[in-house]
Amino acid sequence: xxxxxxxxxxxxxxxxxxxxxxxxxxxxCTVPVGYFFGVLNAPAEIIQSWCDEVLSNEYDTNxxxxxxxxxxTSIVSIYLIGGICGSCFSAxxxxxxxxxxxxxxxxxxxxxxxxxxxxxxAAKSLEMLLVARFFGGIxxxxxxxxxxxxxxxxxxxxxxxxxxxFTCIGVTGGILLAQIVSLPQLLGNDDxxxxxxxxxxxxxxxxxxxxxxxxxxxxxxxxxxxxxEGSAYGLRQLRGSEVNVQLELNELEQTLAMNNKSSTxxxxxxxxxxxxxxxxxxxxxxxxxxxxxxxxFFYSLSILTNAGFSSSSATWLNLSIGCFNLFTSLLxxxxxxxxxxxxxxxxxxxxxxxxxxxxxxxxxxLLSSEGMALRYVSITFILTFILGFQLGLGPIAYFIGSExxxxxxxxxxxxxxxxxxxxxxxxIGLCFPLLQTVWSSFAFMPCMCVxxxxxxxxxxxxxxxxxxxxxxxxxxxxxxLRSKIN
Numbered sequence: 102x103x104x105x106x107x108x109x110x111x112x113x114x115x116x117x118x119x120x121x122x123x124x125x126x127x128x129x130c131t132v133p134v135g136y137f138f139g140v141l142n143a144p145a146e147i148i149q150s151w152c153d154e155v156l157s158n159e160y161d162t163n164x165x166x167x168x169x170x171x172x173x174t175s176i177v178s179i180y181l182i183g184g185i186c187g188s189c190f191s192a193x194x195x196x197x198x199x200x201x202x203x204x205x206x207x208x209x210x211x212x213x214x215x216x217x218x219x220x221x222x223a224a225k226s227l228e229m230l231l232v233a234r235f236f237g238g239i240x241x242x243x244x245x246x247x248x249x250x251x252x253x254x255x256x257x258x259x260x261x262x263x264x265x266x267f268t269c270i271g272v273t274g275g276i277l278l279a280q281i282v283s284l285p286q287l288l289g290n291d292d293x294x295x296x297x298x299x300x301x302x303x304x305x306x307x308x309x310x311x312x313x314x315x316x317x318x319x320x321x322x323x324x325x326x327x328x329x330e331g332s333a334y335g336l337r338q339l340r341g342s343e344v345n346v347q348l349e350l351n352e353l354e355q356t357l358a359m360n361n362k363s364s365t366x367x368x369x370x371x372x373x374x375x376x377x378x379x380x381x382x383x384x385x386x387x388x389x390x391x392x393x394x395x396x397x398f399f400y401s402l403s404i405l406t407n408a409g410f411s412s413s414s415a416t417w418l419n420l421s422i423g424c425f426n427l428f429t430s431l432l433x434x435x436x437x438x439x440x441x442x443x444x445x446x447x448x449x450x451x452x453x454x455x456x457x458x459x460x461x462x463x464x465x466x467l468l469s470s471e472g473m474a475l476r477y478v479s480i481t482f483i484l485t486f487i488l489g490f491q492l493g494l495g496p497i498a499y500f501i502g503s504e505x506x507x508x509x510x511x512x513x514x515x516x517x518x519x520x521x522x523x524x525x526x527x528x529i530g531l532c533f534p535l536l537q538t539v540w541s542s543f544a545f546m547p548c549m550c551v552x553x554x555x556x557x558x559x560x561x562x563x564x565x566x567x568x569x570x571x572x573x574x575x576x577x578x579x580x581x582l583r584s585k586i587n
């Protein structure tokens with residue numbers, strides 16, 4: 102990390118301002134997204150019990166176990182539904198209000214959701230809990246579209262991969278933070294669970310003020326708003342060197358001269374030359390969610406318990422797996438600085454496929470033999486899968502759209518990719534429990550097939566983007582499925 106995190110003041114590579122922007126947008130925007138994903142796991146029974154009490158006392162309704170499970174499923178999944186809805190207009194929001202503007206809007210929404218979480222128990226309101234989860238999903242969708250674009254449009258081209266992984270680092274860090282905060286010894290208990298749900302709002306509040314002071318994306322200011330002076334001022338803040346600023350302004354002027362204005366959803370979908378890059382963005386975003394990573398973290402406690410670990414041991418092992426996930430995600434900036442995208446993605450998909458097969462069979466034999474050694478073999482395969490995921494499929498899927506597409510279609514493509522990501526997440530949450538009931542440990546085999554298909558797609562169609570501008574990559578994909586990337 103020392104090699105790529107060296108900070109200088111010459112505008113080449115990392116600057117202090119660029120580093121602060123990456124850290125602030127990660128802690129205040131993407132960490133809360135991961136937090137939403139992970140916070141409901143530990144206090145689930147406590148919150149379900151409160152829901153039953155509210156239904157009985159406030160609505161005079163005695164609910165069956167099936168009805169309570171349906172309500173709990175709604176509370177969990179409405180966050181994903183909010184993400185799907187938010188993805189439908191996140192491109193419009195990014196184009197109209199800017200990348201930073203979208204992040205500020207999402208931060209305000211997250212703050213309001215935090216207040217609803219804090220007061221839902223005192224108000225005895227299930228509606229407040231559901232509304233907070235839904236609008237939290239909308240805010241998360243805005244973040245998934247705007248944050249990768251914001252960082253990549255602020256950074257010099259040499260840092261495109263390094264800044265791109267901060268989205269993934271934030272999400273994994275948020276999941277781990279949620280696992281820690283929601284422990285029964287901290288806030289995941291009868292007295293404090295509303296504060297566990299809203300704890301992320303402290304990070305949003307701390308990071309919101311500095312976020313408002315940072316420069317807007319110079320590319321958005323120049324190409325969308327036509328604000329040349331504002332763009333130049335932002336570049337001087339970011340680069341420091343007048344020579345670098347002038348070079349980038351000249352490049353933006355050439356881009357604008359090519360009539361590179363923002364594209365609408367219909368224009369992007371009708372453009373045949375954008376079919377393949379759009380397919381790659383959507384496929385990688387969907388594969389990221391369908392690869393099995395969310396199934397492991399959504400159901401890790403039950404997987405570990407079924408593997409023979411006690412409830413207490415499973416809780417601490419689950420926390421350890423979350424720490425390992427965060428640690429491996431921190432390798433992303435170094436890997437993406439040193440290695441090309443294609444080999445990292447192909448290695449990632451291959452390792453994930455093999456790990457899922459090994460995990461499925463080890464869990465299958467463990468359930469029948471209950472051997473102690475097989476428990477640790479299963480954990481080893483889980484850790485290997487996480488390592489493989491963080492090599493490429495985890496971080497690259499978030500920002501590959503910004504490297505494949507030029508400025509005009511980029512927001513729409515990122516928005517559509519985000520939509521497929523949320524749909525994949527929703528599909529996993531809907532189907533995996535059913536598959537687990539029918540196929541037991543082999544419920545991960547469809548995820549393995551997704552990883553293999555993703556590997557083949559990357560090998561055949563994904564051009565190398567490291568060190569290249571989108572305008573250089575575009576001709577390689579202009580023929581759709583007949584394109585030759587070499």
